[in-house]
Amino acid sequence: MLESLEELVIALSKLPAIGRKSAWRLALHIMERPESEVKHLADTVLSVRRKVRRCAICFNYSEQEICAVCSSQARDRSVICVVEKPTDMFIIEKAGRYRGLYHILGGLLSPLNGVTAEKLQIASLKKRLTKDEVKEVIIGLGGSGDAETTGLYLASLLKSEKMKLTRFARGLPAGLELEYVDQLTLTQALNERIDIL
Ligand SMILES: [Zn+2]
Structure with missing residues (x-):
């Protein structure tokens, strides 16, 4: 098996509710999509991870220091x-x-x-x-x-x-x-x- 594909399957199967079989299906789906679409997905995941933090008051997810509910x-x-x-x-x-x-x-x-x-x-x-x-x-x-x-x-x-x-x-x-x-x-x-x- 291709090493890089196996690596993707392992990474995806770490997500909740994704077993090895589903991880394979996702990985193969990703392989079939245009590169621009895959890039958008990867960029979005990374951007959300970087932008979103915990509200300093309630610990809800927030893009600001204080979340919308608390403020x-x-x-x-x-x-x-x-x-x-x-x-x-x-x-x-x-x-x-x-x-x-x-x-x-x-x-x-x-x-x-x-x-x-x-x-x-x-x-x-x-x-x-x-x-x-x-x-x-x-x-x-x-x-x-x-x-x-x-x-x-x-x-x-x-x-x-x-x-x-x-x-x-x-x-x-x-x-x-x-x-x-x-x-x-x-x-x-x-x-x-x-x-x-
Ligand atoms: Zn809050």
């Missing part, structure tokens, strides 16, 4: 919804009903896999809460064991703070593709919040 005057600054990853935030934003801010943890606590509180954006969350304007924190994590552990940890950490702590009545539909998310379920999950403290 918007139309958002309710008294509520922060804590989610695991940017995709969860996109899902909630797509449902279009939530007007508060976010905080992206960047993962879930998983001591067995070496993910401790220091590896997540937990200290930065606590720092944000020292501002009086925050009245409610919503734990918007999924329903997995790690999500439960993380939720409990946050609850114990934040219980000394003055604000209200709530969580979704139902977890976010973990791992679902954005276009398959049932917006009604999401809106209900947001509306039916349960008080933790």
Whole structure:
């Protein structure tokens, strides 16, 4: 087999949900396309990777230091919804009903896999809460064991703070593709919040 083609297949198969068979299909597709089209794809991937960084406040993806949600005057600054990853935030934003801010943890606590509180954006969350304007924190994590552990940890950490702590009545539909998310379920999950403290 051609060494450079094999290299492309290995690189593509590192992408999530791409097995070796799909990687082969993609690699062969790339080989069939005009060079200009392949260049555009490669340039776009690199340009996005270089331009997009993490918002300094909520850790959402952003091309600016502060993301559009955090800098918007139309958002309710008294509520922060804590989610695991940017995709969860996109899902909630797509449902279009939530007007508060976010905080992206960047993962879930998983001591067995070496993910401790220091590896997540937990200290930065606590720092944000020292501002009086925050009245409610919503734990918007999924329903997995790690999500439960993380939720409990946050609850114990934040219980000394003055604000209200709530969580979704139902977890976010973990791992679902954005276009398959049932917006009604999401809106209900947001509306039916349960008080933790
Ligand atoms: Zn932000």
